[in-house]
Amino acid sequence: xxxxxxxxxxxxxxxxxxxxxxxxxxxxxxxxxxxxxxxxxxxxxxxxxxxxxxxxxxxxxxxxxxxxxxxxxxxxxxxxxxxxxxxxxxxxxxxxxxxxxxxxxxxxxxxxxxxxxxxxxxxxxxxxxxxxxxxxxxxxxxxxxxxxxxxxxxxxxxxxxxxxxxxxxxxxxxxxxxxxxxxxxxxxxxxxxxxxxxxxxxxxxxxxxxxxxxxxxxxxxxxxxxxxxxxxxxxxxxxxxxxxxxxxxxxx
Amino acid sequence: xxxxxxxxxxxxxxxxxxxxxxxxxxxxxxxxxxxxxxxxxxxxxxxxxxxxxxxxxxxxxxxxxxxxxxxxxxxxxxxxxxxxxxxxxxxxxxxxxxxxxxxxxxxxxxxxxxxxxxxxxxxxxxxxxxxxxxxxxxxxxxxxxxxxxxxxxxxxxxxxxxxxxxxxxxxxxxxxxxxxxxxxxxxxxxxxxxxxxxxxxxxxxxxxxxxxxxxxxxxxxxxxxxxx
Numbered sequence: 001x002x003x004x005x006x007x008x009x010x011x012x013x014x015x016x017x018x019x020x021x022x023x024x025x026x027x028x029x030x031x032x033x034x035x036x037x038x039x040x041x042x043x044x045x046x047x048x049x050x051x052x053x054x055x056x057x058x059x060x061x062x063x064x065x066x067x068x069x070x071x072x073x074x075x076x077x078x079x080x081x082x083x084x085x086x087x088x089x090x091x092x093x094x095x096x097x098x099x100x101x102x103x104x105x106x107x108x109x110x111x112x113x114x115x116x117x118x119x120x121x122x123x124x125x126x127x128x129x130x131x132x133x134x135x136x137x138x139x140x141x142x143x144x145x146x147x148x149x150x151x152x153x154x155x156x157x158x159x160x161x162x163x164x165x166x167x168x169x170x171x172x173x174x175x176x177x178x179x180x181x182x183x184x185x186x187x188x189x190x191x192x193x194x195x196x197x198x199x200x201x202x203x204x205x206x207x208x209x210x211x212x213x214x215x216x217x218x219x220x221x222x223x224x225x226x227x228x229x230x231x232x233x234x235x236x237x238x239x240x241x242x243x244x245x246x247x248x249x250x251x252x
Numbered sequence: 253x254x255x256x257x258x259x260x261x262x263x264x265x266x267x268x269x270x271x272x273x274x275x276x277x278x279x280x281x282x283x284x285x286x287x288x289x290x291x292x293x294x295x296x297x298x299x300x301x302x303x304x305x306x307x308x309x310x311x312x313x314x315x316x317x318x319x320x321x322x323x324x325x326x327x328x329x330x331x332x333x334x335x336x337x338x339x340x341x342x343x344x345x346x347x348x349x350x351x352x353x354x355x356x357x358x359x360x361x362x363x364x365x366x367x368x369x370x371x372x373x374x375x376x377x378x379x380x381x382x383x384x385x386x387x388x389x390x391x392x393x394x395x396x397x398x399x400x401x402x403x404x405x406x407x408x409x410x411x412x413x414x415x416x417x418x419x420x421x422x423x424x425x426x427x428x429x430x431x432x433x434x435x436x437x438x439x440x441x442x443x444x445x446x447x448x449x450x451x452x453x454x455x456x457x458x459x460x461x462x463x464x465x466x467x468x469x470x471x472x473x474x475x476x477x478x479x480x
Contacts (some may be wrong), residue, residue, distance in 0.1 A: 137335075144436045147324065151443060152466040165327035171333055243445030 022047045022183045040134050042048070042176050046183055049125035050116075050118070051241050058121070061128035066093045068135025073213075075142045079149040079158050080216045087220065091213050095206040097133075100127055103199045107177070114189040115180055126180045134173035136164075141165045155215050156239045162214070170200065204228045258281050263407035265414040268351060271300040272340070272415060275347040283350040284319075290357030291315045294396075295447070298368040302372060302449025303390045309457045313444050318353050320444075322346065327446045338416035338425045348411060349429065356404035363396045382451050389448055405430060413468050442467035 025037055034057065037044045048057055051219060064209030080088075099148045108123045148161055174196045181192050208228040210221065226234075256356070271279045286298035286369045295314030299328060329349060337424035340348065370392045375381035405426065412422035441464050 016471075039331055040339075133335075137328070137331055140331045143324040144328070144432070147436065147439055147443065148466060150463045154466070154468060155467060157466065157469055236348065 024048065024052065025081070029198075031064065034064065035136065038064075038129060038136065041201075042129070042133070042179055042184060044157055046122075046180050047124060049122045050184065053119070053121055058125040058128055061125060061132045064129040065096060065128055065135045068132065068139050069093045069096045072135065072138040072145070073144055075146045075149060076144060076158075076162060076214060077179050079155075079214050082216070084204050084214075084216055088213050091210045095203070095210050096131060099199070099203045100131060103127070103202055105197055106198060110191045110195040111181070112226070113187060114181055114191040116185040118180070118184055122180075125153075126177060130176045131175035132173075133176055134169035137169035137172055138165065141169065154239060156236050158214050160234065167200075174199070198210070253282065253285075257286065257358055258374065260351060260407070261358055262284070262306070263355075263410050265410045268407075268411050270313075271351075272348055272411070275343045280350065283318050283347070283354040286316050286354040286384050287357040289349070290354070290359075290411050291318055293364045294357070294360035294367070295340055297364045298393055299445060299449055300368070300371050301385060302446070303449070303455045306446070306449040306455045309455075310447050310449075313447065313457075315357075317437065317444055319441050320358070321433055322349055322353065322387045324440070325349075325429075325432045328432055331356070332428045332429055333425055336428065337421055338412060338423045344346055344415075348408065349433075351406040352408035356400040359400040360396060363400070365418055367392055367396060377451055380390030386448070386451050393448065433436065438467045442470070444474050 021041070021043045023041075023044055025041075025048050025127055026035065034045070038061075045057075045061075048054075070089040070093040073092035074085060076092065077084040077088030104124060104127060107127055108118075108120055124196050143163060145161065149158055152158060173202045177196070178192060178217070181189065205228050207228055211217075211231065212222075258264075291310045291314045296307045296311040298314065299308070299310030315466065326342070326346050330340075330345040333340040333345045334461045339433075371389065375385035377385065379385065408429075409422060409426050414417055414427055416422045416425065442465065443458075445462075446456065447460055453459075
């Protein structure tokens with residue numbers, strides 16, 4: 001009797017994502033559904049905010065953003081330990097909130113300039129969603145950041161690492177705002193890109209305004225006003241001056 | 253198990269996609285066992301040149317490095333898969349990455365007799381040419397690990413193309429996972445050192461202060477020494 005070869009297995013088709021389809025969210029608005037929609041179907045969040053606006057959705061998004069930033073802040077604070085374990089989360093959450101509040105009016109105006117017909121409450125919700133998405137990603141980065149924060153004494157290195165991780169996270173968040181323009185007006189326009197730049201600059205300046213976040217200080221807030229680039233270069237210079245004597249053991 | 257190993261090595265995207273469609277404990281346990289055996293065997297040959305005790309340590313640490321890297325980046329990789337639109341859940345993402353590490357572990361396990369042979373022929377630690385022996389072992393292991401890594405990621409890319417549908421998305425997701433895993437993996441490898449074992453340093457499971465020091469700062473210092 002001849003051995004018959006088994007028929008080739010047909011892999012089941014996994015659901016194809018329709019990420020930016022403007023469609024309603026499924027019934028129920030639990031935080032888990034909101035997180036799932038943020039990650040997989042951001043178009044649903046925008047649809048809900050534009051067509052079925054409810055305060056609780058925006059509230060969940062804001063809570064998620066602040067909780068995520070605070071959770072990542074614990075990892076940031078673990079570099080210095082001690083009081084920084086609560087100061088860094090508080091500063092990151094508050095800094096995020098202040099940056100959002102500062103940039104919200106200009107986002108509404110820039111959306112109008114870009115030809116997007118949108119309500120203020122929708123803009124508020126989408127901005128919360130963008131920050132919530134980046135906060136979620138930062139939680140994903142947290143184990144990576146933690147292992148480095150325990151392995152180095154260099155503030156510039158940790159600052160650079162946190163900056164890179166934040167830029168990646170906020171990049172995904174701002175994509176959501178771009179999607180809002182595409183879904184509601186058909187295009188994003190240069191205006192929204194300009195607003196993205198403004199938001200990033202405000203956030204970066206906020207880290208200097210609320211410094212120190214990674215390192216320690218006697219005061220909760222600094223007495224001296226500084227532009228963020230000046231602060232970064234000064235920190236790099238100080239680290240370079242004090243490094244000379246340190247030596248690392250080689251890998252083997 | 254043998255069928256599973258064959259499918260992984262062939263990169264049988266159809267069968268792997270089937271496993272991925274309904275990730276169960278059996279598939280995860282299968283990958284974990286393969287990684288434990290394959291990379292454990294290879295780890296044994298990795299530390300053998302320095303001392304038999306070092307080879308035992310490395311046999312434990314090499315699989316641990318893989319598991320810690322997978323675990324540390326599981327959440328991030330799951331989020332990236334969803335955000336970038338490949339349509340895999342957290343469970344599916346973790347299983348896909350475990351599958352690729354399992355492929356690498358099978359290849360490395362297969363290489364272990366060869367690296368054992370290289371060790372047998374390399375100038376031993378007690379000889380005058382110990383430095384040459386150390387460099388030879390280092391070079392052989394870098395080549396073996398690089399080959400296994402490349403093959404595993406090629407298979408993973410095929411799988412992502414199959415389940416994600418779109419070639420570009422699959423590539424972007426793979427590159428994002430790869431960047432995250434390499435970034436964390438390099439630092440964890442630094443923390444878990446020694447693997448081969450430096451000829452002039454003691455045989456140890458971990459260095460005295462394993463969490464002190466940073467792979468990337470060390471690379472930067474090395475570059476500074478070379479160029480400045």
